[in-house]
Amino acid sequence: MFSKLDSRSLAARRGLSDLSIRNLFIIPTIAFLIVFNIFPLIYSLGYSFTDFRASSNTPAAFVGLQNYRDLLNDDHVWNNFSVTARYVLLSVGGQVLVGFGVAMLLNRRIPFKGLFTTLLLVPMMMSPVVVGLFWELLYSPSWGIINYALGLGDFAWLSDPDVALYAIAITDIWMWSPFVMLLCLAGLSAIPPHLYEAAAIDRAGRWFTFTRITLPLVAPLLLIAIIFRTMEAFKTFDLAFIMSSQETTELIAIKLYRLAFQEWQTGPSCALAYMVLIMVLAITNIYVKYLNRAKDR
Structure with missing residues (x-):
């Protein structure tokens, strides 16, 4: 009205x-x-249903579902999806643990709390390209401070196929944990204090208070953070492309870039993009179902 x-x-x-x-x-x-x-x-x-190359003047030829069949039968594409899945689990899992942990530490009266919170938000405000180059210097086997601090000598983080993916995931965790922290801090500050007072009167332990009061009430905002970070981690391109060229770090977004702009296979690249879109939507719907359940509690 x-x-x-x-x-x-x-x-x-x-x-x-x-x-x-x-x-x-x-x-x-x-x-x-x-x-x-x-x-x-x-x-x-x-x-996505054509055999088309943007680099040529040849008109698009309709091939039906052939592009999708070729991609689904390509072992390299499945390897890219497998690498991406491991990266998403490492990155999002680390961001949830670090972000929620820092939010718990900040959810109390401490001096200069506003200043600390602002400084912790700086990494996610930086450009991914700048962050990638910055951490590439930190991981450098010649003058990187990480090897010096850990006493690892000239260990090559980004050149080792067994470690490169973990190194990139650590960088992403450093950059985006503040986002999870911010949402969790908003949820923690909204919890009514009288619930903790009632738990203290009933002599409830810290673990009981955390699992029965803190976690259920913060869960909706935490799931929202997981949804957004899962979607973004699945589409990660900048950090992995800048920091490492190993086959073990070729995420699906990098495969898509190479297919579209280096090999100029426009039709197959469009099909792969829709496969990624469908997968991201499916994962998001699962999270949304859990989010609705958390809200109904």
């Missing part, structure tokens, strides 16, 4: 109703989304 315009307002004198004003703001936004989001999405879907 819309309220009536003030007869003395400029909009009323021009004859604009509330509905017209609303449409004046909404219609350009919808048009923008259609032109820059929905149209390219549908356009690329059409190319």
Whole structure:
């Protein structure tokens, strides 16, 4: 139900109703989304069923589901998905543990709490390219401070195929744990103090208080953080591309880049992009179901 315009307002004198004003703001936004989001999405879907190369003048030839069949039968693509899955588990799992732990530490009265919180948010405000180059220097076997601090000599973090993925995941954890921390801190600060007071009166232990009060009440915001970070980790390109060129760190986003812009296989790359999209949507829906369950408790 819309309220009536003030007869003395400029909009009323021009004859604009509330509905017209609303449409004046909404219609350009919808048009923008259609032109820059929905149209390219549908356009690329059409190319995923063709054998098309953007580098040539040959017209697109319809091949049906052949691109999808070729990708599903490609062992290298499955290896990319496997590497990406390991990276997502390492990165998101580490961000949840570090972010939630730091939020628990900050959820108390400490001097300069605002300053500490602001400084902890700095990593996620930096460009991924800058973060990747910065950590590449830290991991350097020649002058990197990490090897010096751990006494590892000239250990090559980013050149070792068994360690490179973990090194990149640590960088991503350092960069995005503050995001999880921020959401968890908002959830922790919203918990009513009287719940902890009642638990203290009943002589409840710390573990009981954490599992029955803190974690259930923070779970919705924590799941929202996991949803966003899982989606972003699955699409990670910058850090892995800059920091390492090992086959063991070729995430699915890097495979997609090489397929589209180095090999110029536009049709198969569009098909692979839709496979990634479907997988991300499926994982997100699982998280959303758990989020709805957490809200209903």
